[in-house]
Amino acid sequence: MKMRSSFTLSLCVLGLTSVAFAGDTSYSPVSITTPFSEMMKSDIKNKPALMKKHHKLLNERYNLSEKVDPKATMSGGKPLPVGPTVKLKSGTSWDKLSALTPNEIKKKGLFPYLPLPHVSPDGGGLVVSKKQLETHPELVRFDMDFDLPNAYLPEFPAPLYLISRPDLGDVSKGEEITINNYYHKFNGILTPFQLEGLRLLVTPVAQQQFNVTDDRKAEKAQDAVTCFSCHVNGHTSGVFHLNPDNRPQDTRFRIDTPSLRGVNIQHFFGSKRALRTLEDFSEVEAKTAYFDGDPVIALKKGARRFTREEIAAMAAMQNMIAFPPAPKLGIDGKLNPKKATKSELRGEKLFATNCASCHSAPYYTDNSAHDLQVERFYKGRAEGLIKTFALRGIKDTPPYLHDGRLLTLEDTVEFFNLILELDLKKNEKTDLVSFLRAL
Numbered sequence: 352m353k354m355r356s357s358f359t360l361s362l363c364v365l366g367l368t369s370v371a372f373a374g375d376t377s378y379s380p381v382s383i384t385t386p387f388s389e390m391m392k393s394d395i396k397n398k399p400a401l402m403k404k405h406h407k408l409l410n411e412r413y414n415l416s417e418k419v420d421p422k423a424t425m426s427g428g429k430p431l432p433v434g435p436t437v438k439l440k441s442g443t444s445w446d447k448l449s450a451l452t453p454n455e456i457k458k459k460g461l462f463p464y465l466p467l468p469h470v471s472p473d474g475g476g477l478v479v480s481k482k483q484l485e486t487h488p489e490l491v492r493f494d495m496d497f498d499l500p501n502a503y504l505p506e507f508p509a510p511l512y513l514i515s516r517p518d519l520g521d522v523s524k525g526e527e528i529t530i531n532n533y534y535h536k537f538n539g540i541l542t543p544f545q546l547e548g549l550r551l552l553v554t555p556v557a558q559q560q561f562n563v564t565d566d567r568k569a570e571k572a573q574d575a576v577t578c579f580s581c582h583v584n585g586h587t588s589g590v591f592h593l594n595p596d597n598r599p600q601d602t603r604f605r606i607d608t609p610s611l612r613g614v615n616i617q618h619f620f621g622s623k624r625a626l627r628t629l630e631d632f633s634e635v636e637a638k639t640a641y642f643d644g645d646p647v648i649a650l651k652k653g654a655r656r657f658t659r660e661e662i663a664a665m666a667a668m669q670n671m672i673a674f675p676p677a678p679k680l681g682i683d684g685k686l687n688p689k690k691a692t693k694s695e696l697r698g699e700k701l702f703a704t705n706c707a708s709c710h711s712a713p714y715y716t717d718n719s720a721h722d723l724q725v726e727r728f729y730k731g732r733a734e735g736l737i738k739t740f741a742l743r744g745i746k747d748t749p750p751y752l753h754d755g756r757l758l759t760l761e762d763t764v765e766f767f768n769l770i771l772e773l774d775l776k777k778n779e780k781t782d783l784v785s786f787l788r789a790l
């Protein structure tokens with residue numbers, strides 16, 4: 352019953368109340384009977400209330416002061432945001448929280464790191480930051496806006512480092528790589544096959560919200576989304592959407608775009624789906640992930656079906672995208688004691704004891720997935736197994752966790768301190784953050 356009402360609600364958001372379901376279903380409505388102009392009008396009307404509700408939730412949970420550390424920067428020079436950003440319930444402190452058992456925290460409703468919902472969990476879809484929209488008006492949605500402040504997002508555009516040419520440093524030269532400039536930037540640097548892969552990664556195609564059909568969410572009818580719309584410059588700009596791999600609609604998580612840096616060392620792809628090759632993932636991403644994991648909708652909206660050779664070229668290019676330089680790490684991926692500070696070295700020790708069983712050097716992943724059982728701390732749906740993301744270059748990819756609920760590295764340390772029940776002291780947490788910044 353509950354699921355049924357959620358579908359009715361999602362139809363209202365879409366302005367599709369005339370379509371009725373017989374019961375729970377895995378599928379989205381295919382034939383849209385409401386004209387585009389009517390749907391757009393109703394979405395625009397509903398938007399202020401939707402945004403107000405979501406910002407209320409954000410402000411209840413977070414202190415979004417955009418505090419940064421001007422001395423510590425991402426690879427391209429953007430200052431790192433400083434946390435913890437979550438607000439603790441009155442009368443609680445970090446020490447008091449870690450003295451409680453998971454069950455006590457759950458019962459009292461004190462867990463500060465609840466799953467972060469999509470701005471519209473019913474509507475879902477790709478949402479692009481305000482900063483990115485300045486140069487990409489074609490990605491403006493009329494039904495909702497991006498939610499998090501710029502300080503908590505990766506650099507836009509982020510630098511791109513090539514595995515094949517570390518001598519060149521940032522080959523993007525501070526510009527966003529698009530279909531208009533990729534050729535001149537990379538001709539002579541990449542192989543012809545990689546260059547063809549890059550072309551495909553920056554070629555706009557149809558996507559669920561940006562296409563020509565009546566239920567799109569952009570004013571202009573056009574195919575507007577490239578792989579690099581979300582993985583900007585082979586990294587990420589913090590674009591989020593809903594995970595494409597489960598149903599019904601109200602059980603789908605918000606999912607933050609991961610970086611493609613270092614995909615060459617990874618053994619499986621996707622936070623849950625665990626596709627075994629980069630080629631398979633790239634194919635699935637274009638064929639169904641673009642369309643909410645729904646092949647019926649993909650067919651309707653004009654999915655681009657890449658040939659296996661094109662997919663191989665796209666993978667060949669992605670395999671060249673390197674982690675950013677980490678000058679303090681040695682060839683084993685561990686800190687070089689001659690270059691590291693005392694705090695970083697203490698942090699490395701704490702990391703070795705508490706974190707390295709899952710995040711092992713040199714890339715700080717075990718290429719596996721774990722169920723962190725976060726639902727031990729809150730009432731709500733269990734999130735299950737999630738891929739151990741690599742922590743190399745982690746300072747460049749806020750917000751953290753699959754849904755981006757941890758806005759800063761300080762938040763990641765507080766989160767793991769609670770869920771691993773470590774009871775770390777304040778200075779130990781500072782040391783761990785120093786270490787993470789050096790990766």
Ligand code: HEC
Binds near residue numbers: 620
């Ligand atoms: C709407 C934004 C968006 C677009 C467009 C997009 N991706 Fe992704 N990509 C994501 C998200 C979100 C994930 C994480 C999915 C998951 O965990 O299941 C992801 C995951 C990946 C991964 C796996 C990374 C990992 O660490 O496991 C690869 C590889 C990838 N995308 C390649 C591509 C390619 C190739 C294209 C173009 C065909 C593309 N992506 C287009 C958002 C996007």
Ligand code: HEC
Binds near residue numbers: 723750
């Ligand atoms: C039991 C295995 C395990 C241990 C131990 C562990 N992690 Fe993780 N870590 C994970 C998994 C799995 C994820 C992805 C979880 C998610 O997205 O929901 C993750 C995610 C992260 C992220 C965010 C990555 C990103 O790209 O968003 C950071 C940062 C992190 N861990 C740091 C730590 C630190 C610091 C410690 C030790 C205090 C630690 N982890 C201990 C498994 C572990």
